Amino acid sequence: MTDTAVDEAFVQFDRVQKSYDGEILVVKDLNLSMPKGEFLTMLGPSGSGKTTCLMMLAGFETATHGEILLDGQPINNIPPHKRGIGMVFQNYALFPHMTVAENLAFPLEVRKMGKSERDQKVKRALDMVQMGDFGGRRPAQLSGGQQQRIALARALVFEPELVLMDEPLGALDKQLREHMQFEITRLAHDLGITTVYVTHDQTEALTMSDRVAVFEDGRIQQLAPPDELYEEPANSFVAQFIGENNTLLGEIVEVGTDSCVVKLDSGELIDALPVNVSNVGDRTKVSIRPERVEFNKDRLNPNAHTIKAEVKEFIYMGDIFRFRLSVAGNDDFIVKTRNAPDAVKLTPGETIEIGWLPQDCRALDA
Amino acid sequence: MSDTAQDGPMLAADGTTLKQSLARSLRREKMRALLLIAPLLIFIFLSFVVPIVSMLFRSIENSILQDTLPETVVALENWDDQSGELPDEEVYAAFVRDMLVAVDAKTHTRLGTRLNYEETGMSSMFRRSGRQISRLDPVEDAPFKDKLIDIHDGWGDVNTWAVIKTHAVPYTNGYFLNAVDMQRTPEGAQAQPESKQILVKLFGRTLYMSLVITGFCILLGYPIAFLLANLPMRSANLLMILVLLPFWTSLLVRTSAWKVMLQQQGVINDTLVWLGLVDDAARLIIINNQIGTIVAMTHILLPFMILPMYSVMQTIPPTYVRAAKSLGATNWTAFWRVYFPQSIPGIGAGSILVFILAIGYYITPEIVGGTQGVFISNRIAYHISSSLNWGLAAALGTILLGAVLILYWAYDRIVGIDNVKLGG
Ligand SMILES: Nc1ncnc2c1ncn2[C@@H]1O[C@H](COP(=O)(O)OP(=O)(O)O)[C@@H](O)[C@H]1O
Ligand SMILES: [Mg+2]
Numbered sequence: 179m180t181d182t183a184v185d186e187a188f189v190q191f192d193r194v195q196k197s198y199d200g201e202i203l204v205v206k207d208l209n210l211s212m213p214k215g216e217f218l219t220m221l222g223p224s225g226s227g228k229t230t231c232l233m234m235l236a237g238f239e240t241a242t243h244g245e246i247l248l249d250g251q252p253i254n255n256i257p258p259h260k261r262g263i264g265m266v267f268q269n270y271a272l273f274p275h276m277t278v279a280e281n282l283a284f285p286l287e288v289r290k291m292g293k294s295e296r297d298q299k300v301k302r303a304l305d306m307v308q309m310g311d312f313g314g315r316r317p318a319q320l321s322g323g324q325q326q327r328i329a330l331a332r333a334l335v336f337e338p339e340l341v342l343m344d345e346p347l348g349a350l351d352k353q354l355r356e357h358m359q360f361e362i363t364r365l366a367h368d369l370g371i372t373t374v375y376v377t378h379d380q381t382e383a384l385t386m387s388d389r390v391a392v393f394e395d396g397r398i399q400q401l402a403p404p405d406e407l408y409e410e411p412a413n414s415f416v417a418q419f420i421g422e423n424n425t426l427l428g429e430i431v432e433v434g435t436d437s438c439v440v441k442l443d444s445g446e447l448i449d450a451l452p453v454n455v456s457n458v459g460d461r462t463k464v465s466i467r468p469e470r471v472e473f474n475k476d477r478l479n480p481n482a483h484t485i486k487a488e489v490k491e492f493i494y495m496g497d498i499f500r501f502r503l504s505v506a507g508n509d510d511f512i513v514k515t516r517n518a519p520d521a522v523k524l525t526p527g528e529t530i531e532i533g534w535l536p537q538d539c540r541a542l543d544a
Numbered sequence: 545m546s547d548t549a550q551d552g553p554m555l556a557a558d559g560t561t562l563k564q565s566l567a568r569s570l571r572r573e574k575m576r577a578l579l580l581i582a583p584l585l586i587f588i589f590l591s592f593v594v595p596i597v598s599m600l601f602r603s604i605e606n607s608i609l610q611d612t613l614p615e616t617v618v619a620l621e622n623w624d625d626q627s628g629e630l631p632d633e634e635v636y637a638a639f640v641r642d643m644l645v646a647v648d649a650k651t652h653t654r655l656g657t658r659l660n661y662e663e664t665g666m667s668s669m670f671r672r673s674g675r676q677i678s679r680l681d682p683v684e685d686a687p688f689k690d691k692l693i694d695i696h697d698g699w700g701d702v703n704t705w706a707v708i709k710t711h712a713v714p715y716t717n718g719y720f721l722n723a724v725d726m727q728r729t730p731e732g733a734q735a736q737p738e739s740k741q742i743l744v745k746l747f748g749r750t751l752y753m754s755l756v757i758t759g760f761c762i763l764l765g766y767p768i769a770f771l772l773a774n775l776p777m778r779s780a781n782l783l784m785i786l787v788l789l790p791f792w793t794s795l796l797v798r799t800s801a802w803k804v805m806l807q808q809q810g811v812i813n814d815t816l817v818w819l820g821l822v823d824d825a826a827r828l829i830i831i832n833n834q835i836g837t838i839v840a841m842t843h844i845l846l847p848f849m850i851l852p853m854y855s856v857m858q859t860i861p862p863t864y865v866r867a868a869k870s871l872g873a874t875n876w877t878a879f880w881r882v883y884f885p886q887s888i889p890g891i892g893a894g895s896i897l898v899f900i901l902a903i904g905y906y907i908t909p910e911i912v913g914g915t916q917g918v919f920i921s922n923r924i925a926y927h928i929s930s931s932l933n934w935g936l937a938a939a940l941g942t943i944l945l946g947a948v949l950i951l952y953w954a955y956d957r958i959v960g961i962d963n964v965k966l967g968g
Contacts, residue, residue, distance in 0.1 A: 238866050258869040259878075271867035275885045284881070285871035336872065 187211035187247070188372050189235065189340065194244035196230055196396075204230050206396040208244070212374070214339070217366050219375045221383040222393030223419070228376045231393075232342050235374065237261050248340070259288075264333035264341040264371075268348055270325045272317035278304070278328050279313035285336040303335040306365065323354045330362065334369065341366070344376045359386050380420050384408065392416050409467075413454055414542040417465040424471070424511050426464040430455050430541065438541055440464055444506040448483055449536035454543050461544035468512045470538040473501075473530055474522045482533035487511065489524045499523065505532070596945075603938035606716040609708065612655045613642040617712040625706040625730045635705070636688040640680055647678045661933050662718070662727065663707050669698045706730045719939035743923065743940070750920040751947070753838060754902035760842040761849035761898050762891060769853035769890065774862070787850050795844065799911045802840040806831035806912065832914025840912045845901055849894035856890030892959050900948055920944060 189212040196205035205227045212218050220228040233239040234246060237258030245252050253261060272281050282300040291299075304310045307327035317325055326346060333341055343362070347355045363386045366373045377383055383390045384404040392399045392407065392415075399419075400412040411417035418425070431447070432439035438452040440462055448464065455462050472478050473487075490509060491502040498514050501524050505511040513532065515521050524530060554562040578585075610617050615638035623631040646652040656670025676695045685691065693700035710730050711718060718728040725741040726733050735741070768787065772780050790798060805811045808827045816822040830836060860883060868878035906921040913922070920940060927937035955961070 236866075236870055238869075258866075259872050259874055261870075262872070263870060265867065265870035267863050267867055269861070269863065271861070271863040273864060273868075273882055284868070284873070288871065288873045288877055332871065342870075 186213050188214040188216075188249055189374070190247040191231070192245045192247065194231075194234065194241045194246060196227070196234060196239065197242045203242075204396055205234075205241075208396075208398060210391060210398065210401065212372060214372055215370050217363065217373045217375065217386060217388045219377060219383040219387040219390045220393055221377055221380060221390050221419075224378055226393040227396040228378075228393050229344055232344050232374060232376055236263055236265055236342055262336075262338050262340075264336070264338035266329050266333045266341070266343040266346040268345045270317070270329040270346075272325055272328055272332070274317055276316075277313065278309070278315050278317065278320070281317070281328060282313075282332050282335050285332065289336065299335055303331040306334070307331045307361070322350055323358065326350060326358060327361075330365070334365070334371070338371070340372045340374070342374045342376075345378065346375075347377075347379075347382065355382070362386065384420070392419060394419070411453075411465065411540070411542070414463040414465065414544065417463075417540070417542055422468050422512060424466045424468060424505075424508070426466070426506050426508055426511075427544065428462055428464060430458050430460045430462055433458055437536060440541055442506045446485060446506055448485070448539065450539040450541040451537050453540050455541050462541045463544050465540045465542055466534055466538060468500075468514045471513045471532055471534050473513055473524070473532045474515070475531070478533045479535060482535055483539070484531050484533040487530055487532045489526050489528045489530065491526055492524060503530075503532070599938045599941055601938075602934055603719050603942045604715045604717070605935070606711065606718065607714045608655055608658050609712040610714060612646050612651050613639065613708070613712075615639075616642050616708070620705065620709045620712065623705065623709065625702070625709050628702060630689070630700065630702060631705050633687045633689050636692055636699075637682075637686060640677060640685075640688045640692070641682050643674065643677045644680070644682060647674045657932065659707060659711070661722070661931075661936065662711060663703070665698065666704075666707070669696050669704075672696060673699070719935040720943070722936050723939040723943055743920070746918070746920045746923055747943070747947075749834075750903055750944075753834060753841075753917075753919070754899050757838055757841050757845060757902045758849075758895050758899045760838065761846055762895065764842065765846055765849035765853055765894065766887075766891070769850045769857055770887075772850070772854045773857035773860070787847055790844065790847060795907055796911075798844060799840055799908045802836070802843070802912055803831060806836055806839065831912055833916045834913075835917075836912035836914065837909045837917035837919075840908050841902060841905060844908060845898045848897045848901060852893035852897060853887065853890035856893070857887050860886045892955075896952070896955060899951070903948060904944060 189210070191208045191210040194205060194208040195203055197203050208231065210218075220231060222228050230239060234241050235248075237253070237256065241254060246254060248261065248263075272278075273284070276284065279300050282303055283296050286296045286299060300313065301310070304313055307330055309324060309327050309331065312320065312324065312328070317328065320328065326349075329346065333343075346362070347358050350358060359382055362373075362375075365371075375383075375386065384407070387404060389401060389403050390407050391401045394415050400407060400416045402410075402412075407416065408421050411420060414425070417423050426440075426442055426448075428440040428442040428448075430438055430452075431441045433452055433456065436451065438450055438455065440448050440450050442448060442464075450462075450464050472482065478484070485505060487503040487505045489501055490504055493500040493502070497517055499517060499521060501513050501515075502509075503511040503513060558565070616635060619635040619638040620631060623635060643652060646655065652670050652674045653667070656667040659670070660667035673692070673696045677692075680688070680691070698704050710728055716728065717733075721728050721733050722736075723743055725736045725744045727736050768783070772783055772787070775783065803810075807813070808829065808831075810831070812830065813822065813827045817824050817827065822828060830839070864882050864886070865878045868882040869875070873881065903919075904921050905919060906925055909917055909919045910922050910925070913919070921944070924937045924940045924944075927933045927940070
C-alpha cells in the first residue's frame with residue numbers, strides 16, 4: 179500500500195509511445211491512470227492521437243514502447259477478443275447483414291451463451307436504450323440516432339467493465355447529440371462502467387466527463403475535472419482549446435508565488451496569476467475568460483484591474499450579448515453579458531473602461 | 545375563372561399544358577443524349593445484335609431444298625414415304641428438270657453438302673450424278689426413273705427420297721435436333737445412332753468443367769482479393785500489378801506457356817522426376833486432357849474473379865472486423881460471420897463473369913484440351929470452319945446462349961442479381 183494511486187488504477191498507460199512508420203511518434207510518453215467507474219474523455223484536435231490511444235487499449239494497435247495495464251495486468255500480449263472491452267465506433271460498425279437483434283446477440287453467441295439467456299439479455303439491452311421494438315430490423319432501416327443506440331446497446335450487452343467510445347456522436351445533429359450525451363452518461367453511471375470517451379467537441383467533453391484529458395500532438399496537455407480544466411487551464415493550448423478565451427501578449431517583468439506583473443506589448447502593466455511562467459523576461463500569453471471581464475461600471479469590483487477598450491462590434495445572440503473590443507492591441511477581445519433588463523448595451527466606436535480580477539487573469543506560456 | 549384553372553390541367557406560360565411542354569423540353573434532352581451514344585449504338589447493333597439475330601435465324605433456316613429442287617418438292621408431296629415404294633416417274637422427271645437448272649447454276653453441290661449432314665454419301669452422289677444428268681434432255685430422254693438409277697443406285701433407294709422429302713421445309717428443327725444428338729426422320733424426331741452421339745456429352749462436360757474452373761477461381765482468387773483489399777497501399781499496388789500482368793500478355797502466349805509447363809517432357813514433370821516424386825517412366829499426363837484445360841483456364845480467368853471480389857472487399861470498412869473482435873470474436877469467427885457474408889456479392893459477380901466466359905471459351909481448350917478436354921465451343925468452331933455445317937453451329941450457339949440466360953435467371957432467383965456488385 180505504498181502507492182495507492184497505482185493500486186487502484188483500473189486502466190493504466192505507463193510511458194506509452196506509438197509510431198506507425200518508425201519516424202514520427204504519434205503518441206509521445208503517455209501516462210494515464212483511471213480508477214474503476216470513471217468516465218474519462220480524451221479531447222483534442224483531429225490528428226492528436228486520441229484514436230490511436232483507444233486502439234492500443236482495445237488491442238488493434240500495439241504500443242511501440244511502454245505498457246498498458248488493465249486491472250493491474252499488462253495487456254500488450256492479450257488479443258483483442260480476449261480483452262472483454264466494449265467498443266462503440268464512430269460510424270457504429272453495425273453488421274449490415276444481421277438484424278438488430280442478431281447484432282446484439284453476436285457477442286453473446288461467441289461467448290457460447292444459451293439461446294434463452296441470450297434472448298433475455300438482448301431484450302434487456304434493447305429496452306435499456308428504448309429500442310425494444312426494433313429487434314427485427316436491419317441497421318440500414320434505422321435512423322442515425324437509432325443506429326447509435328443499437329451500437330451502444332451492443333457494446334454493453336455482454337456487460338464489459340470497460341467501454342471505449344470513439345466520437346460516437348460525431349454523425350448526429352446537434353439536438354440528438356445533446357440527448358445522447360445525457361443518455362450515455364446516465365447509462366455509464368447507472369451500470370457503473372468505466373468509460374473512455376473520445377471526442378473533439380469540448381462541450382461534449384465538459385458536460386459528460388468525470389475527468390478530461392486534453393490531447394495535443396500525442397501528449398496529454400492537462401488531465402483534470404471539467405471545472406478545473408475550464409477555470410484553471412494549465413497552459414495556453416488548453417486555455418485556447420477549451421471554451422472562449424481572450425489572449426493578451428506580453429513579457430514578465432516581476433514574478434512572485436501567486437502573482438506576477440506582465441508588461442503587455444502595448445506598454446501597459448497588469449497583474450496576473452503566474453501559472454507556467456517562472457522567469458522575468460519570459461514571453462507570456464495572458465488569458466482571461468470573456469465572462470470574467472466586467473464592463474458595467476456599477477458592478478466593477480474595487481480590486482479589479484481596469485484598462486481602456488474600444489468597442490468594435492456588437493453581436494446579438496438572443497440569450498446573451500457579445501461585444502468585440504480592441505484591448506491593448508488585441509482586436510478580438512470578446513466580452514459577454516446576459517440579456518437582462520439592466521444589461522448595458524455598448525455602441526461600436528465608444529471607448530469604455532473594462533476590468534477584471536487579477537486572479538482571473540492567468541499568465542501562461544507563450 | 546380561378547375554378548377552371550384549378551380543375552383543368554396545369555397550363556404553362558404559352559398556354560399548352562404543363563405536361564406537354566415538359567415532354568417537349570425533355571424530348572430535346574433525350575435526343576441530344578441519343579446522338580451522343582449513337583456511334584456506340586450503331587456499332588453494337590452491327591457487331592452484336594445483327595450477328596446474333598442472323599445466327600438465331602440460321603439455326604432454323606432451311607430454304608435450300610425448295611430453292612434448288614422446287615418442282616421435285618411439289619411432286620414429292622403426293623408420294624407416301626411410308627409406303628416402301630419408290631416415287632413415280634413424275635418425281636424423277638421433275639428432279640431432272642430441277643437438276644438441269646441447278647447444275648447450270650452449280651448449286652447442286654451445295655445441296656449435296658446440305659443433305660450430307662443428314663445422310664452420309666449424299667454429297668458425292670449429287671456431285672457425280674450432276675455431271676451425267678446435265679447431258680440428259682428434259683423432253684427426249686424421258687422416262688428418267690431407270691436412267692437415274694443407272695447413273696447412281698442411290699436414286700433407287702427409298703431412303704434418299706424420304707430424306708429429301710423430310711427436309712424439304714423452309715424452316716427446320718433439324719439443326720436443333722442434331723445439336724442434342726437427335727435427328728429429323730420421316731418417323732419424326734429420333735435419337736442419333738449411338739456412335740454419333742457426342743454433343744450432349746460435350747454440353748455436359750462444358751458445364752461441368754466451367755463449374756470446376758469457377759470453383760478453383762473462387763478458391764484461389766479469394767485470398768488474393770482479400771490481400772489486395774487489406775494490405776498497405778504500396779504492397780497492394782505491387783500485388784495488383786502482378787494480378788493484371790497476364791492481361792498484358794497475349795492469350796495465345798499464356799496458353800502455349802502452359803503447354804511447355806505441363807507436357808510430359810515439360811517443366812513440371814521434369815521437376816517432379818528430379819525431386820524423385822514421380823518415376824521417369826510414369827510421367828504425369830497433365831496436358832491434352834481435362835486437367836490441362838482446367839489448369840490453364842483457371843489461370844487465365846483468375847483475374848476476372850479477383851477484380852470484382854477486390855472491388856467489393858475494398859468497400860468493406862475494417863471497422864466491422866474490429867467491431868467483431870472487440871465483441872469477443874476470434875479472428876476466424878470475425879472473418880466468417882462478419883467479413884465473408886459481406887464479400888459474397890463479389891464472389892457472385894466474379895463467378896458469373898468467370899462461368900460465362902468459361903462456358904464459351906475456345907482457344908485454350910483447343911490448344912491444351914486434347915480430345916477429352918475440349919468444349920462445345922470447339923465443336924462450334926469445327927462446324928463453322930471445317931464441316932461448314934453453319935446451321936448446326938448456329939443451333940449449338942443458340943443453345944449455349946439459352947443456357948447462359950437460363951443460368952443467369954436461376955442465379956437471379958436464388959442469389960438475387962442485386963447481390964452482385966462490381967464495387968461501389
Ligand atoms: N493506421 C495508421 N497508419 C499510419 N498513420 C496513422 C494511422 N492511424 C493514424 N495515423 C496517424 O496518426 C496520427 C494520429 O491519428 P489519430 O490517432 O487517428 O488521431 P485522432 O483520433 O486524435 O484524430 C495522425 O497524424 C494520423 O495521420
Ligand atoms: Mg480519431
